[in-house]
Amino acid sequence: MKLLGYLSDFMIPLVIFYIIGFGWLAKRPVYDDFVEGAKSGMKTVAGILPTLIGLMMGVSVLRASGFLDFLAGLLAGLTGLLHIPAELFPTILVRMFSASAANGLVVDLFREYGTDSFIGLSASLIMSSTETIFYTLSVYCMTIRLKKTRWTMPGALLAMGIGVFVSVWLAGMLTGSP
Numbered sequence: 001m002k003l004l005g006y007l008s009d010f011m012i013p014l015v016i017f018y019i020i021g022f023g024w025l026a027k028r029p030v031y032d033d034f035v036e037g038a039k040s041g042m043k044t045v046a047g048i049l050p051t052l053i054g055l056m057m058g059v060s061v062l063r064a065s066g067f068l069d070f071l072a073g074l075l076a077g078l079t080g081l082l083h084i085p086a087e088l089f090p091t092i093l094v095r096m097f098s099a100s101a102a103n104g105l106v107v108d109l110f111r112e113y114g115t116d117s118f119i120g121l122s123a124s125l126i127m128s129s130t131e132t133i134f135y136t137l138s139v140y141c142m143t144i145r146l147k148k149t150r151w152t153m154p155g156a157l158l159a160m161g162i163g164v165f166v167s168v169w170l171a172g173m174l175t176g177s178p
Contacts, residue, residue: 048139055135059094059101068093068105084168085119087112092126092164096133103127118177125167130160 023030062068068090072079076086084092087109095102106123113119133156141149171177 044143048142051138051142052135055097055138056101059098063090063094063101063105082165083172084164085122087119088122088126088164088168091123092130095126095130096160097135099127099132099135102132116175118171118175121175122168122171125171126164129163129167131156133157133160 020030023033071093072086072089075089079086079089091102091105091109094105106127109123110120115121115124133153137149137152137156140146141152
């Protein structure tokens with residue numbers, strides 16, 4: 001196990017030296033290429049920053065206002081039919097927009113129900129098997145100026161739904177809960 005620790009300590013410097021060495025052998029101006037890439041990256045960040053701020057503010061307002069808990073209460077019957085605990089609904093909803101906000105909700109679930117509980121394990125599996133759909137689509141589609149997304153959203157929502165159902169099912173199998 002210590003071998004993996006030592007190996008991981010050397011991976012990043014090794015990759016950096018590999019890139020520099022490859023550029024040097026190819027007779028490329030490595031530093032100039034780096035600076036150009038950094039400039040391009042900063043332009044991308046400046047272009048997507050308003051979208052990021054809007055998403056984070058929207059999720060923060062929904063969370064702080066208690067609307068997510070209210071919505072979970074309203075949908076408790078539907079989530080019960082699907083065998084998904086209503087307590088997970090805010091995390092599932094927020095996960096589609098923001099991973100960091102969903103992490104905050106998961107920590108709250110851990111505090112209330114425990115990490116090894118059915119709800120805690122379900123939340124962990126949901127976080128690892130789903131994606132921030134709207135964030136990803138808005139950032140990447142905006143960055144490459146993609147306008148025709150036709151099946152992207154339905155496909156992403158289908159994958160999200162499957163990820164949620166499988167996560168809850170697996171957590172039930174592992175904990176012996178419904």
